[in-house]
Amino acid sequence: MFFNEKLEVSAIKEGTVIDQIASKSTFKVANILDIQNIDQVVLIGVNLSSKKLDKKGIIKIGGKRLTQEEVNKIALIAPDATLNIIKDSEVVRKFQVAIPDTLEGIVKCFNPNCVSNHQTIQSKFHVLVKKPIKIRCHYCERLMGGDDIELV
Amino acid sequence: MLKNRDIISILDFTKEEISYVLELSKRMERESSADMLKGKILANLFFEPSTRTRLSFETAMKRLGGDVIGFDDPDKTSTVKGESLKDSVKIIEGYCDIIVLRHFLEGASRLTADTVNVPVINAGDGASQHPTQTFLDLYTIKNTKGRLEGLSVGFLGDLKYGRTAHSLAYALAHFNSEMYFISPPSLRIPKDYIEQLQLRGVSYYEIDSLFEVSGKLDILYCTRIQKERFADPVEYEKVRGVYKLSRVVLDKLKIGNDLKILHPLPRVEEMDESLDTTEYAVYFQQAHSGVPVRKALLAAVLGVFQ
Ligand SMILES: Nc1ncnc2c1ncn2[C@@H]1O[C@H](COP(=O)(O)OP(=O)(O)O)[C@@H](O)[C@H]1O
Ligand SMILES: [Mg+2]
Ligand SMILES: [Zn+2]
DSSP states (O other): OOOOTTSGGGOOSSEEEEEEEEGGGHHHHHHHTTGGGOOSOEEEEEEEEOSSSSEEEEEEEESOOOOHHHHHHHHHHOTTOEEEEEETTEEEEEEEOOOOSEEESSEEOSOTTBGGGTSSOOOEEEEEEETTEEEEETTTOOEEEGGGOEEO | OOTTOOBOOGGGOOHHHHHHHHHHHHHHHHHOOTTTTTTOEEEEEESSOOSHHHHHHHHHHHHTTOEEEEESOGGGSGGGGTOOHHHHHHHHGGGOSEEEEEESSBTHHHHHHHHOSSOEEEEEETTSOOHHHHHHHHHHHHHHHSOOTTOEEEEESOTTTOHHHHHHHHHHGGGTOEEEEEOOGGGOOOHHHHHHHHHTTOEEEEESOGGGTGGGOSEEEEOOOOGGGOSOHHHHHHHHHHTOBOHHHHHHHTOOTTOEEEOOSOOOSSBOGGGTTSSSBOHHHHHHTHHHHHHHHHHHHTTSOO
16 A cells, blocks of 8 residues: 555545654554544555655545544644645645644653542643653643653 | 632742742741631641641641641541542532642642642642642741842752752742752753753752862752662662761861751751751751741631732
8 A cells, every 4th residue: 555656546536645744653643543444545655755854654544534632643743744635636725733732631641650540530731842842741740752752 | 819729839839929928928927816717627638648747737727726627547538449539529628628638649639629629738749749848948948048039059869859859949940049959870850850940041050979069059958868769779878978968077068157958857867967956957947837838828828818
């Protein structure tokens, strides 16, 4: 299913194209979208050349519209990603993913002693810096950076 | 100013609010009346044992005419039957006007404050925040130095895990302190905290030995070096001696008498009793500040000062 961008197979009629993914994060983004269980056409490309990034990945999904939660998660894993909405084979909307100011139920606190890991509550983080990402747990106040982030 | 506020973390407080709490604390030393909080009930919920903090809250509340209910032995409560913290505090808020919580899980106080409508005071949650301790540290510094602004403050000992030191550093960042973090390399203050202090424009130095800075300090804040932190006992023995303060050490340092030494107590062996009778030692005074500071917070949160 891998494709070269120039190949015709990469075109979809309706759907979403996630572009400008840092190449090494492509499969993490695919996991967020649970792509294995989608019935629609999915095209994944990695190590493609890019003007902005060193090597980029692309995921093209026929039909699928992303939820806000999925977009928030993608923003954490691939902060440079752009979303392109395709209709009738044309890009009708294009936007940059953005990290929200608070992250609820998305990231797991890395502090084993944090109350959010022991009671049935959603994790919650305040985003202090978006790039490079730095977040603070609402509960235990520990600071986490990009390397510490694990999605729930 | 602080009516109905939760006191969870020192990070929630502005410079003005901190100064206000310290002023009220001073006022409480002079003119606290025995019926200020008459008819009010404080629930002291100690899911983890503590003596000094619990007793000083109790004393503060009673001196202002209020009542105290609570527990300090969670084994006897419904938690052992598996009740969630949220459920416990939702029920208990119906019995009281204010909750004081100590818990072994970090962030338990924030969760409680988010859950109940009565104000919540964090009396220490695990290795996380202990804001009333920070307020009384600040109060002691202000009382002994006459000001908070522009002091040179040394933090000595275990700066990696010592949360009282982290919280105090954050608070002092409002007051243009110059900070000296004195610790063995293995117990340095975490990089994240340093970054936060940098964002706040603090000038700081990380050094190995008190001998490098002693003459420059107004305040020395000592913390306990805990043996459990070291994988290698030899390593522990090495640093232990270096960070042990005594009269002899201070004499060698030729420090002026105006250096004041604080310690959140309990101490183990990092501070020799020979220091207790010197002009430097203010740690017992610091421990006693717990009562006026907690009186001030209780009265302010319960709306005595409009
Ligand atoms: N019909 C389509 N099917 C699949 N992919 C498409 C389609 N139209 C555009 N794309 C892809 O979506 C991304 C964004 O498209 P476009 O806005 O044209 O390019 P760029 O963002 O590089 O300026 C590109 O990777 C492009 O290859
Ligand atoms: Mg509340
Ligand atoms: Zn946490």
